Amino acid sequence: MPSQAIIAIVVVVLLLALLIASLKVVREYERLVVFRLGRLRGPLGPGLVFMLPFLDRSVRVDQRVVTLTIPPQEVITRDNVTARVNAVVMFKVADPVRSVMAVENHAVATSQFAQTTLRSVVGRADLDTLLAHRADLNEDLYRSIAQQAVPWGVDVAVVEIKDVEIPEMMQRAMARQAEAERERRAKVISAHGELEASEELRDAAKTLSEAPASLQLRYLQTLLELGADQNSTVVFPLPMDIIGPLMGALEHLAPGTSAPTEPKAGRTSTETRGLAVVDDSAEGRSR
Template sequence: MTWLIPVVVVVVLIALAAWYGLVVLREYERGVVFRAGRLRPVYEPGLRFLIPLVDRMERVDLRVVTLTIPPQEVITKDNVPARVNAVVLFRVTDPSSAIMAVENYAVATSQIAQTTLRSLLGRADLDTLLAHREDLNADLRAIIESQTRAWGVEVRVVEIKDVEIPESMQRAMAREAEAERERRAKVINARGELQASEELRQAAEELSKSPASLQLRYLQTLLELGADQNSTVVFPLPVDIITPFLQAARGAGGR
């Protein structure tokens, strides 16, 4: 029975080694292993074995991570205070660099995104911030990724979500928009009057070429006014038509 004790000890040690040494990596995970402090090749998905008390593994998720940037107080180029928040989508492309090059790649990416957001929006005016978000999003992504590329982190998308400005500025922008709409309405009205006067001038020139056309226009106007029986029509009569009658009346009165 003396040989049974070593066998039991060996079995127990093997069981403990299997319990603490066997790990399962999912398809979207990679394992960065340090053996006695030295970096080992990256472990692929599947069942892997770690030497207890010698190996230490860091799991790295390769899925896209959604990072919400908290609201940042910024002052635009035209000295307008605003609160801006954004969202960043990134993923790890190099697990070894993500562990070796930076202490915590998620926190570091968040801090870089916040500082870049404040810095870039501080160089843009309010109109650019409100009307040209796509250009700002592209610039933010390029600047952030230039910093995170060395960490093995790829920035997929950067989107500015909300822009909050003071109520006084909102009222001023509303007044400005209303004034702009009124200006456009006046310009359109003036252009319409100009076109109408041009058309009337051309019509008058055409009618002046033929007196009979002018008389027909008079008759057409009377026909249009006669549709309403309650209206009183004042018809302008040309002087050259009634002149012979006036002369005849004066001649009869002289006799």
């Protein structure tokens, strides 16, 4: 009897061990693709899954989003510029059965195809498109990779070009180009400013010519501004219509008049056609 009890205990222990080995816990984000004697049973889970020991084989598939970094690729653009480009691909398994049955390793297959597609898409674009219109290239990459990954049961979510490295010589050339472009825009803006200022001055001249008194007021305002700086010499223009008759009268009177008298001490004046210079310095006042 003791031997029969021992045998019963051993049998019970073996059955419990087989039962425990037959039970598997599958998490919510996982699926088990089970094969019984080589034939597909289908995806099982989540929760507690029962499998026959020594008869069932399972492959655990993770359905969470996977971030795959594509290594830097040496690419020659359409305008013959060598660049190093890397990208990132985000995907997840949408069909666990096809991800196991259609491809040996869906992650490696997606990575290799993404590298090939990246070189192909970037090689069809020029450098300016690669730097300034990266969203269009991302869209082309996404369509190509997502279409190829569908038979593998993989759903591609995002494909983005992460970094672009260009030769240092090309970087210096682009910096010089950007600097020249900024100088060109500065000159254009300055020219537009000069044009607008000349138009405003023309309108102001027309307005002043309609009212001669306003021109005299402008002269007085200018003299007031110059006098506020304690200047000893004041130079201001005179219109020809004011001094023209005076110069004509002096020419008529020149043969019959005597030499001009000396100017008063302390003030020296010189008159030219359209220009008057008045020296009111401290040295002139001392004389």
